[in-house]
Amino acid sequence: MSVFAPGVNSLSRPSRDLIIVSDLHLGRGLDKVTKRYHRLEAFFYDEDFRAFCRWACGDAASRGRPLTLILDGDVFDLLRIEPSTTGEGKGLERRFGPLATPPVAAQMVADVLAGHPVVVEALADVLAAGHQVVLVCGNHDLELQWQEVQHEVRRALHSVLRERRAADALGGLRFEAWFYHEPGRIWVEHGCQYDPENAFQFHLRSRLAGSPFVAQVIERDMPLGNFFQRYLYNAFGSLTFIVPSSRANYRYFRFLLANNPRLLLRVARSQGRFLVQLLRRLAGSSEASWSRAAEVAHAAELEDLAERSGLGERLCAIDEIKCRGADAARAASGMLKQAAKLASGAILSSVLALAILTAASHAIEALTVGFGWKALLSLGLYLTFGALTASALVAAAVRVPGDEPPRPLRAAAQHIAVLLDVPLVVFGHTHDEVVSRLVLPGGRCGWYFNTGTWLAVFTHDVLVPRERVQYTFLRVRGHEAELLHWSPGRGREMPVVLLEEQEDSVAYPLPLEHAVASPVESEPRVTKTA
Numbered sequence: 100m101s102v103f104a105p106g107v108n109s110l111s112r113p114s115r116d117l118i119i120v121s122d123l124h125l126g127r128g129l130d131k132v133t134k135r136y137h138r139l140e141a142f143f144y145d146e147d148f149r150a151f152c153r154w155a156c157g158d159a160a161s162r163g164r165p166l167t168l169i170l171d172g173d174v175f176d177l178l179r180i181e182p183s184t185t186g187e188g189k190g191l192e193r194r195f196g197p198l199a200t201p202p203v204a205a206q207m208v209a210d211v212l213a214g215h216p217v218v219v220e221a222l223a224d225v226l227a228a229g230h231q232v233v234l235v236c237g238n239h240d241l242e243l244q245w246q247e248v249q250h251e252v253r254r255a256l257h258s259v260l261r262e263r264r265a266a267d268a269l270g271g272l273r274f275e276a277w278f279y280h281e282p283g284r285i286w287v288e289h290g291c292q293y294d295p296e297n298a299f300q301f302h303l304r305s306r307l308a309g310s311p312f313v314a315q316v317i318e319r320d321m322p323l324g325n326f327f328q329r330y331l332y333n334a335f336g337s338l339t340f341i342v343p344s345s346r347a348n349y350r351y352f353r354f355l356l357a358n359n360p361r362l363l364l365r366v367a368r369s370q371g372r373f374l375v376q377l378l379r380r381l382a383g384s385s386e387a388s389w390s391r392a393a394e395v396a397h398a399a400e401l402e403d404l405a406e407r408s409g410l411g412e413r414l415c416a417i418d419e420i421k422c423r424g425a426d427a428a429r430a431a432s433g434m435l436k437q438a439a440k441l442a443s444g445a446i447l448s449s450v451l452a453l454a455i456l457t458a459a460s461h462a463i464e465a466l467t468v469g470f471g472w473k474a475l476l477s478l479g480l481y482l483t484f485g486a487l488t489a490s491a492l493v494a495a496a497v498r499v500p501g502d503e504p505p506r507p508l509r510a511a512a513q514h515i516a517v518l519l520d521v522p523l524v525v526f527g528h529t530h531d532e533v534v535s536r537l538v539l540p541g542g543r544c545g546w547y548f549n550t551g552t553w554l555a556v557f558t559h560d561v562l563v564p565r566e567r568v569q570y571t572f573l574r575v576r577g578h579e580a581e582l583l584h585w586s587p588g589r590g591r592e593m594p595v596v597l598l599e600e601q602e603d604s605v606a607y608p609l610p611l612e613h614a615v616a617s618p619v620e621s622e623p624r625v626t627k628t629a
Contacts, residue, residue, distance in 0.1 A: 113284055115231070116164045117575035118155050121171035121289065121527025122552035123148070124239065126179050128214020137214065138337055139179040141554055144570070145217035148553070151570060151585045152221040154592075156228040164576075166230040168222075169279055171527045171550060172237025172289025177207050178328045179239075195330055198317045201308045204242035205251050212255040223259040226268040233273045236302075237528065238291035238325060244276040244305040276303055276400070280408060283522075284578060286515055290526030290549070293511035297324035297528070298422035301397040303404070310396070315389035334366045413518055420511050456484055512547035513537050522546065523580055525573055530556055532571050532595050534582055548573050548582055551595075571595055 126140040136143065152168070159166040182196035197203050212219055225232050234252070236243045243249065253269060260266045278288040291297040300320050307313045321329075355363050405414040463476045512524040516537040522545040524537065533549035551571035570585035574592070583592040 113281065113577055114165065115167045116159060116162070117167050117169060117285065117573075119169045119171050119287060119525055119548075119550055119573040119575070120553070120571075121237070121550045122173045122530055122554065123170070123218075124173055124176040124179070124552070124554055125211050125215050125218065126176055127181065127210045130214070137181055139181055139333055140214075140337075141176070141179065142215070144553060144568070145215055145221075147570060147585070147587045149217050149221035149224065150587055150590070151572075152224050154585070154590065156225060156230065159230065160228070166225070166228075167233060168225050168230065169233045169235065169287055171235045171279075171287055171525065172291070173239040173527065174234060174237070175208055175211050175240040175243070177204060177211075177240055177242055178325055179333060180207050180210070195333075198314050199242050200314055200317065201242070201245045201247045204245060205247040208242075208248050209251045209255075212251065219255050219259055223256055223263070223265075223268075226256065226271045227260060227263055227265040229268070229271070231271040231273065233275060233279055235275045235279055235287065235289055236277065237289040238297045238299070238322060239328075241299065241302065241304065243274055244303070245308045246305075247308070249274050276305060277404065280410070280519075280521075282409075283520070285523040285525065285575060285580075286519060286521045287525040290508050290511070290528040291322070291324075292421040293507045293526075294324070294528060295422045295507065297322045300423060301393040302421075303397045303400040304393070306396040306400055307393065310392055312389040312392040316393045319389055320393060331366070334369060335362065410519070416518055417515055420514055422507070452484070452488075456480070508549065509533070509535055509547055516545045516547070522578065523548070523575065525550065527552070530554070532569070532582060532597060534597060546580060548580060550582070569595065 123142055125142050127137040128140060128142075128145075129136055155166060155168065177199050180196060182194065192198075199207060222232055234243055243252075252274075253272065256272060257266060257269050260268050278286060280286050292299065292302060299322060301316065304313075304316065307316055310316075352363075401415065401418060405411050408414060410417075459480055460477065463473055463480065466473060466476070508526050508529060512526065512535075515521070516524050516539055520540055522537075522539060522543070524545065525548045527550050529549055530552040531549060532551035533547065535547045537545035537547050539545045550573050551569065553568070553570050555567045556569075570587070572583060572585065574581045574583055582595045582597075584595050585591075586593045
């Protein structure tokens with residue numbers, strides 16, 4: 100996929116090329132003692148990532164262009180970290196591990212970097228070549244905002260660069276708590292804030308590092324997606340993919356129900372009482388001090404960021420787009436109430452069904468027919484009743500959302516593109532590669548890209564001609580963006596396989612030749628890959 104998307108400053112050539120990658124989900128990697136990967140590790144492509152970084156540096160050198168490698172969130176997966184086996188802590192902490200407070204998160208990141216030394220070498224390759232590396236926070240590594248966590252990343256890279264006598268290159272490393280923005284060219288962020296299942300109420304947290312409420316904020320302002328990843332999905336053990344949405348969860352649930360129901364039962368038995376305990380704890384607390392502390396810290400950092408970025412009120416307007424009320428603490432009461440309603444409904448339905456069954460049995464007994472006929476009618480009644488009950492249970496278990504999933508990230512991208520008049524908006528998070536047109540002020544065309552993931556994607560029931568693992572990335576040269584994937588076998592980039600969607604022809608009806616008119620090139624460049 101290659102598109103030419105002119106921006107406000109399209110006549111001026113941006114100083115740096117960009118390569119954007121997201122959702123590596125690095126865990127604790129290889130255990131040097133056991134020579135095995137840790138149980139919850141999902142990233143096994145370290146050498147391929149280093150080959151990719153070397154290719155990117157070589158490509159930039161051949162063109163004589165400086166490069167910025169943007170790692171757009173969920174690079175580290177601090178939700179999929181095994182609890183300590185030393186028996187430290189108690190209760191829920193011992194079962195699921197401690198909350199990722201600044202010192203805990205710093206140790207987690209140190210463990211991740213120690214388990215993925217080749218990835219550290221790859222990032223050092225980029226820096227040592229004189230290029231930049233930018234790490235943007237995601238919902239699985241929001242803790243990268245904290246200085247203690249950033250220090251561990253710098254320490255690991257400094258150690259490698261010092262051996263190469265290139266320690267000064269560490270100045271090319273940057274951390275962004277929310278977004279990367281070049282006016283008139285591109286806006287990059289992880290995108291979780293526009294997902295109803297994965298949005299934080301207060302996602303700017305760097306000022307909370309020393310607050311006495313930091314642990315409460317971490318636990319209570321936790322999106323449902325994070326909540327279930329930490330307290331439920333990790334119990335499924337070694338998976339080479341992450342389930343970032345309820346739609347993917349339903350797919351995987353159906354797959355397990357058909358292929359490995361014992362695993363479902365084992366997880367339900369082992370985690371059930373802990374989930375109930377945790378939900379009760381979250382729902383029962385009425386302490387609001389943590390919320391006030393988080394709100395004040397978020398507002399102060401938002402004001403500072405708005406001033407430093409030059410975005411002013413526009414950044415506050417973007418912050419208002421985020422989904423609200425999706426955190427686990429707010430949802431806990433609702434979930435418990437819903438569970439009570441379901442239980443009450445199940446009891447009433449069972450009583451009603453038993454009443455009907457009893458009445459039907461008495462009616463059969465009252466018939467003036469022989470014993471054989473009564474037995475046959477009773478058998479038919481019980482079989483019919485059992486079949487209807489089983490069908491209802493199975494239908495409830497495999498019920499999935501509609502065929503067309505909601506697209507809140509695309510809607511947010513459209514809003515941001517218009518608000519900032521920026522032609523390229525880039526998210527990650529969903530693990531789905533996306534290319535979608537945006538309509539800019541004046542009828543010009545912009546583009547929304549989602550960079551997918553470097554992990555395996557669970558698509559057993561989606562007939563798309565793609566590899567289970569695609570090392571996808573977005574390459575931006577000037578104002579031209581291409582969604583590609585790295586092919587280790589070929590040693591070069593390849594087009595990402597994407598099929599046309601009906602949404603593309605409905606949501607943005609402007610003629611393409613009008614939407615991408617460019618003062619730089621006489622004809623727009625658009626290549627669709629199918």
